Amino acid sequence: MANILPRSVINSLRGLQVQGGARQSDAFDNDSSFSPSPIDIVVARIMMTRGIKLPPDVVDMIFDHAGYWAHSSNEFDFIAEQQNRLKVIGNSPHNNKLILRGYPVGLTGLTDANDKELAEELAWDKNEANPLPLSRERDPEYFKKLPNYPTPRLISPVRKVVFSIRSGDQGWGGESANRGTFKGSWTWFEAGLERFDADQTCDPQCTYDVRFKSPSSKESPLPVCGLRSLHPEVEPIPDKEGKFQYKHPLSGNPTLEIQRNKSATRAPQDHVVTWSYLDDIRGDSEEAIKIDEQQGRGRETLDGSFVRNLKMGDVITIWAKARFPGWANTIEKVKLDVYWAV
Numbered sequence: 001m002a003n004i005l006p007r008s009v010i011n012s013l014r015g016l017q018v019q020g021g022a023r024q025s026d027a028f029d030n031d032s033s034f035s036p037s038p039i040d041i042v043v044a045r046i047m048m049t050r051g052i053k054l055p056p057d058v059v060d061m062i063f064d065h066a067g068y069w070a071h072s073s074n075e076f077d078f079i080a081e082q083q084n085r086l087k088v089i090g091n092s093p094h095n096n097k098l099i100l101r102g103y104p105v106g107l108t109g110l111t112d113a114n115d116k117e118l119a120e121e122l123a124w125d126k127n128e129a130n131p132l133p134l135s136r137e138r139d140p141e142y143f144k145k146l147p148n149y150p151t152p153r154l155i156s157p158v159r160k161v162v163f164s165i166r167s168g169d170q171g172w173g174g175e176s177a178n179r180g181t182f183k184g185s186w187t188w189f190e191a192g193l194e195r196f197d198a199d200q201t202c203d204p205q206c207t208y209d210v211r212f213k214s215p216s217s218k219e220s221p222l223p224v225c226g227l228r229s230l231h232p233e234v235e236p237i238p239d240k241e242g243k244f245q246y247k248h249p250l251s252g253n254p255t256l257e258i259q260r261n262k263s264a265t266r267a268p269q270d271h272v273v274t275w276s277y278l279d280d281i282r283g284d285s286e287e288a289i290k291i292d293e294q295q296g297r298g299r300e301t302l303d304g305s306f307v308r309n310l311k312m313g314d315v316i317t318i319w320a321k322a323r324f325p326g327w328a329n330t331i332e333k334v335k336l337d338v339y340w341a342v
Contacts, residue, residue, distance in 0.1 A: 038070045038108070038150040041342040063341065069159050070152070070342050072103040075335040076125055085268075088320045090186060090327035096232070096248040097320045098128045098192070102336045104143055104222065105158055106151045106312040111221055129194055129227035131234040131244045138196040143313035146221055150342050151312065157340040158310040160276045163258050163318065164335040165189060170328040171266025179264035182296030187329035188260040190253055191275075191306065192317035193231045200226040227315060231256055252321060254283070256306070257298025261329065268332050273297055279304030 036044075041063070048054045048062070063069070076099065078086045088097045101124060103109055110124060140154040152158075169187045178184035200223070228234075229246065231253065237243040259271045281288050281302035288299035310316075318336060322329040 035071060036068060038342050041068060041070055042150045044068070045342075060341070064159065067159075067339070069339040070108065071337055071339040072105075072108045073335065073337050074100055074102045074125065075333070076100050077333045079332055085330045085332050086320070088187070088322045088329040088331070090322035090329075091325040092322075095322050096246065098126070098317055099320045099331060100318040100334045100336055101125055101127075101194075102316040102338055104196075104312070105310055105314045105316075105338060105340060106143055107147055108149070111146045123224055124222075127224050128246075129229050130225060131246050132197075132228060133234055133244065134195060134228035134230065135197050135199040137228075138198045138313055140312040142196075142198075152340040152342050154312050156277075156308055156310070157312055158277060158307050159339045159341055160274055161191075161307055161310075161316060161339075162335075162337040163189070163191070163271075163273045163275075164333075164337070165259055165271045165273075165318075165331070166268050166333040167261055167271070167320075167329065167331045168266050168268045169261045169264065169322075169330065170326065172264050173326045174263045180262055182260050182262055182293065185260040185263045185296070186323040186327045188252060188321050189258040189329075190256045190319045190321060191231070191258055191301075192229060192256070192319055193306075194227045194229050194315040194317060196222070196226045196313060196315075197228045200228075229317075232319070248321070250323065254298055254300040257301060258318070259298075260296040262296065266330075268330070271296070275301060275304070275307050277304055277307045279307070 045056075045059055045063075048059045049056055054062075078084065086097070086099065088095060144151045144154065167187075167189075169185065174184045174186075233247045234244045235247045237245050259273050262269060279302055281291075283300040283302060288302050291297055291302065292299040316336060316338060318334055320329045320331055
């Protein structure tokens with residue numbers, strides 16, 4: 001079918017470079033199928049619309065049915081990188097911990113990735129955004145201009161978000177009837193959401209942007225210091241004018257709860273949780289209650305609204321949480337995959 005494409009189109013597409021084409025899966029991957037790059041998808045679309053004359057809407061339906069989407073992937077292995085599990089302690093001041101940040105929706109990596117130092121990649125993955133209110137969010141068109149590969153539609157492009165987590169708790173505690181179940185667990189994970197502030201400017205004193213450590217580095221279009229958190233929310237610090245802090249409710253946010261650990265289960269468990277744009281289960285339904293009890297997934301995340309409301313440039317985060325003395329959320333590995341339609 002390649003012969004139906006104009007040679008100029010083929011040459012132009014081949015000249016583009018993109019991260020995240022076909023890859024081999026490992027034991028922690030949640031999908032071992034072929035993973036097309038944005039360019040692969042555009043080539044297939046041209047073949048189908050020009051070659052066999054299918055209407056674009058029909059091609060979209062075929063791609064969605066087949067799950068033929070582009071995606072980004074972020075992963076952190078605490079044992080490999082830090083030689084130990086990460087522990088989030090329930091009675092610690094740090095009982096809410098950002099453990100992973102995804103790339104902006106529609107991007108398969110940070111721009112100019114070949115010029116990035118490892119420190120800058122880690123700064124993106126691990127640094128909490130400065131808790132400040134969002135002044136004026138970046139227009140999705142801004143992100144469309146950054147990569148040198150095809151980007152998704154600007155509104156509602158995301159098809160699914162897959163969270164992969166290997167974790168356990170402290171291995172004891174809680175009511176005896178709850179041990180080995182997801183009931184009564186006070187260690188869990190929540191999704192977060194960040195957007196870039198168009199009014200943010202970075203300077204050499206910015207502690208969130210490691211590029212200033214190198215005199216030859218240039219300004220990043222995606223600085224960590226430009227991120228503003230919508231979830232978790234930020235709130236003013238009492239008696240400290242102009243200062244803000246993250247707002248972390250004691251019992252968490254049920255609309256963002258990804259997964260709970262099994263109570264009193266020290267052995268690490270693998271959890272793969274998929275949020276789809278097609279999800280449509282009410283949080284108060286019998287089905288949602290059953291999923292909550294048997295799988296440890298937050299019942300208020302089953303309606304698909306989080307995924308459907310994402311737009312290009314949005315940044316998803318994962319937070320580990322623990323509450324009360326004796327409870328500890330111990331994390332070995334975490335991964336975030338975001339799939340979108342091109």
